[in-house]
Amino acid sequence: MSGTRDQILGSIRAGLGRGRLDVQAISALEDRVRTHRRNLIPARAAALDHQGQIDLFVAMAEEVHATFTRVTDVDAVPGAVADYLAGQNLPARLVMTPDPKLDDVPWDKAPLLDIHKGIAADDDAVGVTACHAAVAETGTLMLVSGPDSPTRNNFLPDTHIVVLRAGQVVASYEDGWDRLRAKGAMPRTVNFISGPSRTGDIEQRMVLGAHGPRRLHIVLIDDARA
Amino acid sequence: MQPTSHDFKANAHRALGDPNLQRAMDMMRTGFPVNRAAAIARLPEFDALRDEGIAIKNHVIANLDFYLETFEKNVVAQGGKVHWCRDAAQARETILGICRDAGAKTVTKGKSMVSEEIALNDYLEANGVTPVETDLGEYIVQIRHETPSHIIAPAVHLVKEQVAESFRATHTHLPPDRPLDEARVMCDEARTVLRAKFLSADIGITGANFLIAETGSSIIVTNEGNGDLTQTLPKAHIVLASLEKVVPTLEDASTLLRLLARSATGQEFSTYTTVSTGPRRADDTDGPAAYHVVLLDNGRTALLGGEFQDMLRCIRCAACLNHCPVYGAVGGHAYGWVYSGPMGAVLTPSLIGIEEAGNLPNASTFCGRCESVCPMRIPLPRMMRSWREREFARRLSPQAQRWGLAVWAYVARRPRLYRWVSAMTSHILSLVGGTRGRFRTLPLVAGWTDTRDMPAPEGRSFMSQWAAREKRS
């Protein structure tokens, strides 16, 4: 296989009409990668203040069929989840990622919720997760995998409920990357999620819930507004 | 897949006479272009982002060796492995080898045009590994033993009655008289059938929209979430990607992602954009234990330094297909191989040879819409013309084909006819729904299918221009 590698690299250089890059050229390219400079960021979200970004996030996510409960206090989250499930006629049993970001939610305030923590199974109808960030530009959630946030929990349950804090709303994907880099190593998986799963593969008719969740509900803790 | 690109003309004739196909194509022509135009109108920076995207891709192409080596280094640093493959056969063998080593019986697959390019499914099947396509459109064409007719909407050539028929024929464990008259119901049925496959698969294979040199990551973009279940649940994740997919950084990928969904479906962003880096971490509770990237050349490096080099900028958004009057009239299968529409007419001869695909560059009215909507501003009409000249020079053109060329040259030189076609098209686009059959009767397309009815070209024909050029050079 290393023979193939050299062959391919050789035909790239031959096609480009040059030999190997020299040391200077390589170090300039390495710099470009290391500094990961931003390209143009659309003004749509970047030009807004934080409250404007939060409102834009909500509007853009609703456009792609996410739904919201906006609360002003973390204490209101369990009730918001219970009300949402009741309103949709969904079971009150849910699988929750053991994410420490959910630890300060007083789940016992909603005693009817039957919560089990861990990795989702095929028959879990409802899942609750936290997230890493929310990108206002397109109403896109950013979730990352880790020991406390298995990726399958974002996809297996038919209803995905995400607990989001106002401070997690950022303008752009690039802001999300910066926050991730600040935390250290890349996780195995980064999921950008804009609304529930969908397909248009049969006669271009949009159907929600193709393989992933049919419903994406976001409980937004808007504590800045309190 | 055995190419039938040499038969474009016969394929096209058949397509124009296929009522189901024509109904399906009517639906396609109205949806994508309207949505794209609306999405772009909402983003004032779209053209500036295009210029940046083009600059990123050109920069990568000029330094492709560096970025591939950097990508590999970072994949390895994250615990993954890169397999360099010169051609389709080598890629197929490599993937089978990984399957065998893992003792895999079933693989689930996310949508990958490169997988179609290397005809992976037939090969795996012949060697005792069952591939299951999980994108709804891909699943439909797989159970129908067809190939995708569109690079992002594989089953766009079908009407729902055909899908229902295939579901009844395949899902024989379900009551034969169940109602299957709505997309919603069929989608639910496929979801249930495929959920079981996701849970039992040994290996997941996906394509990649981008590879990130900085982090050694691969990115897939889907709406269904099938790619995510494919690459999360099994014990190994194989990424099959052609080598021009590499970009320097996550920031560069973000710029290109802003162009991709808008150009493709008119979405602001696809539902799922997923960045995968190496196998699961030691303390992760899910994710694949192994991460392989099969990096395929298959003729791409041969485009470097030549007149088709810019084709390597293509991000496979399908805007050129969605806006092409020829594609819209005959659909993707007429092109006879994996890639269709204007990008296919350019890429197919590059990848399988002009002898096989000589007719494709003629599948154009040279109206220029493909280039104008291409986010990467790839000069598709110029490239098709260039292939056409080469084909002509090699005397591969049969007489009938030369007639065809003359007709296109005739139409292409008449701005009024073009304006009329464009006006007609925008009229059609403004009528979402209720447009059946209209397009097929456009004089342009009629002329194209029956060349002899067209008036003789006035002025200098393509052939005489070409001959004059040959003399000059």
Ligand code: SF4
């Ligand atoms: S050639 Fe341009 S428009 Fe066509 S698929 Fe590629 S990037 Fe998109």
